[in-house]
Amino acid sequence: MNAISQPTVCPRCQCTVRPAQVRTDIWQNDHLYVVEDVPAFICDGCQEQFYDDDVTDALRRLNEDGFLSTVPSREILVPVYSLAGQIKRVRSN
Numbered sequence: 001m002n003a004i005s006q007p008t009v010c011p012r013c014q015c016t017v018r019p020a021q022v023r024t025d026i027w028q029n030d031h032l033y034v035v036e037d038v039p040a041f042i043c044d045g046c047q048e049q050f051y052d053d054d055v056t057d058a059l060r061r062l063n064e065d066g067f068l069s070t071v072p073s074r075e076i077l078v079p080v081y082s083l084a085g086q087i088k089r090v091r092s093n
């Protein structure tokens, strides 16, 4: 167990952080990649997520050259919505 790389309090708000498995999405140009089974720490206060150094390294490797050479574990269909024409401006005058 490496206590140094595992934060116990949030560096932003000093609340307790707890270990969790999270999912993260990474955009590269117009391509969206989803990475799941990511070990992280989540702050109970501000909900910020933190990764230890080894996880950060693994994500960086995947991000730099892994998406094209690694077989994804699964694929999902992602609905895309547009706000064009959907924004109702409240006029004050």
Ligand SMILES: [Zn+2]
Binding pocket: 010, 011, 012, 013, 014, 015, 043, 044, 045, 046, 047, 048
């Ligand atoms: Zn926090």
